[in-house]
Amino acid sequence: MAEITSTWKKCNLGLLLEFVGILVLFGGYELGINPYATMICGLTLMLIGMTRFIKLVCSECQNNVDDKDVKICTACNVSFE
Numbered sequence: 152m153a154e155i156t157s158t159w160k161k162c163n164l165g166l167l168l169e170f171v172g173i174l175v176l177f178g179g180y181e182l183g184i185n186p187y188a189t190m191i192c193g194l195t196l197m198l199i200g201m202t203r204f205i206k207l208v209c210s211e212c213q214n215n216v217d218d219k220d221v222k223i224c225t226a227c228n229v230s231f232e
């Protein structure tokens with residue numbers, strides 16, 4: 152049964168953003184910056200990093216899928232459940 156699956160991107164940008172997010176979270180706390188501001192900033196960076204880091208692919212041919220609403224794979228024409 153074909154389905155849209157998530158996989159890790161081979162680029163390190165997402166990982167970098169995750170790292171910066173954690174740095175902001177802990178660094179801001181250490182420097183005594185408003186904890187709410189650093190928390191929102193850090194979590195936003197981590198969220199962006201996560202969405203950049205994970206990509207959607209077809210389970211049959213591993214072709215990139217734009218979003219979860221796609222019904223048919225453009226590469227192998229399999230239909231998703």
Ligand SMILES: [Zn+2]
Binds near residue numbers: 209210226228229
């Ligand atoms: Zn496919």
